[in-house]
C-alpha cells in the first residue's frame with residue numbers, strides 16, 4: 001500500500017494523515033469544507049473522560065493511552081508547526097458525584113491520581129468533591145491549526161471544499177471515490193468523516209452506527225486566573241483557558257445535522273455557569289457555538305478494515321472523547337492498516353456488522 005486517501009480532515013483525519021505520511025505513504029486528505037472546522041474545532045479540549053468510572057474498559061483503554069501520548073504529541077506539534085496547541089495539565093474537579101465512594105475506589109484501583117479539592121477551588125462546593133490533578137486540556141482551534149501545518153510540512157496533500165460523495169467498490173476492493181470534480185483513486189481509503197461517517201458508508205451495507213449528537217458551548221471572557229482547573233457538575237462543565245476565556249459546556253442533543261445554536265441551550269449553560277461561578281455574571285459573553293459529535297453506542301469508536309473491502313478503513317465514532325482518544329485511535333488504525341505494533345487491544349474497535357436487510361437469516 002503506497003497511497004492513502006483520507007475522507008475528512010478533523011482531528012482523526014489529520015492525525016492519521018501525519019502518522020501514515022511519517023510511515024512512508026503518499027497521503028491526500030479531502031474535506032468537504034475547510035479542514036478542522038467541525039466537531040474537532042467545536043470541542044472543549046478536555047483531555048479526559050468526564051466520569052471515567054462510568055465507562056467500560058474499551059473506552060477507558062483508548063482514553064488512557066491517548067492521555068499518555070498527548071504530552072509528546074503537543075511538544076512534537078509545537079516543534080514542527082511553531083503553533084502552541086496550549087496543552088497543559090490543569091486538573092479537573094468533579095463536584096457532587098452521584099457515586100462518590102465507588103468513583104474514589106475506581107480511581108484507586110485504576111491508578112488515577114485523586115485528592116480532595118485544592119484550596120483555590122474549595123469555595124465552590126461540597127466536601128464530597130473529587131479532584132483529578134492529572135487531567136490536562138488543549139485549545140482545539142490551535143491544536144487543529146498545528147496539526148494541519150505539521151501535516152502540510154510533512155508532505156500531506158490537503159484538498160478542501162471537496163466532498164467524497166460516493167465510495168466505488170468492485171469485487172473485494174474500493175476502486176475510487178467520487179467527488180464533484182471527478183473520481184479520485186488511491187491504494188487505500190480511510191473514512192474519518194466524523195458525524196458523517198455513517199451516512200457515507202451506508203450505501204456499502206455495513207455502516208457502523210455513527211450519528212450526529214449536537215453539543216453547544218457558551219464562551220466567556222473573564223479575568224485570567226479566575227478558575228484554576230476544569231470543573232464538572234452534573235452533566236455540565238467549565239473549562240478555563242490561560243488568557244481568561246472560560247467555556248461553559250455542553251449540551252447533548254439529537255438534532256440531525258443541524259448546527260444551529262439555540263436560546264434554550266444558552267439559558268441552560270448560563271444557568272449552570274452563573275450558579276457555579278457567580279463572578280461570571282460580570283464577564284463578557286463572547287459567543288455561543290454548536291458542533292456535531294460522531295455519536296456511537298457506548299461511546300466505542302470503530303477503527304478497522306471494512307469486512308468485505310480489503311483497502312477501505314474507518315476511524316470514527318469517538319463521540320464525546322475524540323480529542324482525548326485521537327493519538328491512541330491513530331495507533332489502532334496503524335495497526336489495522338500497516339500491521340504496526342500497538343499497545344491497545346484493537347478487538348473492541350472492530351467493524352461491527354450491520355447486515356443488509358434479508359442477509360444472513362436462515
Ligand SMILES: Cc1cc2nc3c(=O)[nH]c(=O)nc-3n(C[C@H](O)[C@H](O)[C@H](O)COP(=O)(O)OP(=O)(O)OC[C@H]3O[C@@H](n4cnc5c(N)ncnc54)[C@H](O)[C@@H]3O)c2cc1C
Nearest residue numbers: 008010011012032040043044046164194215291322323324
Ligand atoms: C461541544 C463539544 C464538546 C466536546 N468536548 C470534547 C472534549 O472536551 N474532549 C474530547 O476529547 N472531545 C470532545 N468533543 C468530541 C470531539 O470533538 C469529537 O469526538 C472529535 O472532534 C471527532 O473528530 P473527527 O475528526 O472524528 O470528526 P470531525 O472533527 O467532525 O471531522 C470530520 C471531518 O470530515 C469532514 N467530512 C464530512 N463528510 C465528508 C465527506 N463526505 N467527504 C470529505 N470530508 C467530509 C467534515 O467536514 C469534517 O471536517 C466535543 C465535541 C463537541 C461538539
